[in-house]
Amino acid sequence: MPTTLTIGKLGQASGVNIETIRYYERNGLLPSPTRSSSGYRHYREDDVKRLRFIRRGRELGFGLEEIRSLLQLTDQPQQPCDTADQLVQKHMAEVDARIRDLQAIRAALGQLAGCQSQTAEHCRLLEALEERDCCIKSGHVPD
Amino acid sequence: MPTTLTIGKLGQASGVNIETIRYYERNGLLPSPTRSSSGYRHYREDDVKRLRFIRRGRELGFGLEEIRSLLQLTDQPQQPCDTADQLVQKHMAEVDARIRDLQAIRAALGQLAGCQSQTAEHCRLLEALEERDCCIKSGHVPD
DNA sequence: GCTAAACCCTGTAGCCGCTACAGGGTCAAG
DNA sequence: CTTGACCCTGTAGCGGCTACAGGGTTTAGC
Known part of the structure; x- marks a missing residue:
């Protein structure tokens, strides 16, 4: 069982379209993953989580900028979360x-x-x- | 009192932004008006009506294609209007x-x-x- | 008559959040 | 060794505007 995922597998695991994943990467919502020697993206389990987070945020109608703020908060667990509530x-x-x-x-x-x-x-x-x-x-x- | 309007006056009279008026013209929702010798657009009262029609359709959430269909119906009053109701x-x-x-x-x-x-x-x-x-x-x- | 402001013109690019190509390269199964 | 499924980049399109840039024209006041 592989510890890394191709973009196709990530799409399946997260429920997000491949093109959308690349779009998120371009826009800095998803970090640039490591690449294979031939240039293929390789993702880790963390990326599945992050992508699901984004998808759920979208389902709740948040814009990508808002989701970006929320992601920043999850990256810094000690930060106060009142901005999230606002x-x-x-x-x-x-x-x-x-x-x-x-x-x-x-x-x-x-x-x-x-x-x-x-x-x-x-x-x-x-x-x-x-x-x-x-x-x-x-x-x-x-x- | 002039019987024709510049695009600015038309915008005021109809409540539609000037740039939007030109956009509607490009997209065939509003007929190309006559032009002055220097190329300025000149509109008639009919155009105010038509533009208001479009604005109200938009306020009701219709898309421009739907509004296009509705406009076609108003241009042909003898047509059956069940398509409008549909x-x-x-x-x-x-x-x-x-x-x-x-x-x-x-x-x-x-x-x-x-x-x-x-x-x-x-x-x-x-x-x-x-x-x-x-x-x-x-x-x-x-x- | 002259100048400045307010108007008008065309054409193009940006907004959001994707989606859909085109035109290529790579990898795995049979 | 071929076929097909996958992957890559880059660009363009969707709807419905909106916002320039870079020009020309008209109008009001002096």
Whole structure:
């Protein structure tokens, strides 16, 4: 059983795409691994951990810069962790705002859906987009 | 009072950034306007309407391709509008899914927030990211 | 008439977080 | 010894803008 992994194996073990792994390396989220004589990357178990950490952070909606900060904290276990908590709080507020925005959009769409008109001329959606001043409050545009 | 608008005035009237207006023109959402002898764009009232239409569509979270379809419908008022309604339904389902994803994330964050640990070593967030298998169900990564 | 500021033009590059090539080299199984 | 699966680098694309750089034009005030 090998103690090192090729990038393909690392991808399998961590659930992260190979191209994404190389991307993380370029961006300094993952340290440059050792190389074989032919230039192949060789990873260790630590890298699997680190990559999983990143993946879970992404699943929670953290940006890569935020994840970078969190990784820095794990690298220095004696550091105070209040910055981590602040990060969570801030992110949570953003998620909440995002949910509210989407719920407003959802409500507006609900009003527009189910148009019974046969032609575009009197379609509820099209009229709403053409004529109303604004359907939703938030200035934030999603997606 | 002029019947035509410069791009700056159009931007003000429609609430859309000048650079964005030019971007929409490049992408065929807005027709190429007439030009003055010195090459300045000159717009008509119709363009304000069209641009507002686009802006409202964006505020509802539609993509530019979807908005393109909707604009096509408004250009042909005799067309049936069921495609518009299908578009709304589809988009609404996506918004719903997105809201559910974010609520799952929000719940997971709520569990992690408020860590009382002093050091990163035993921080709740960092431990969660390092050790747990997966915090949330959806494979979809947001933002 | 002249100058300065405010506007307009084109074209290109950057943002985020990947993803998808092209065009090569390497390694392991049969 | 070949075939296929893997790996490498570098670059370009996605969406939906936004931000320049480096120019030209118009307008307001003196």
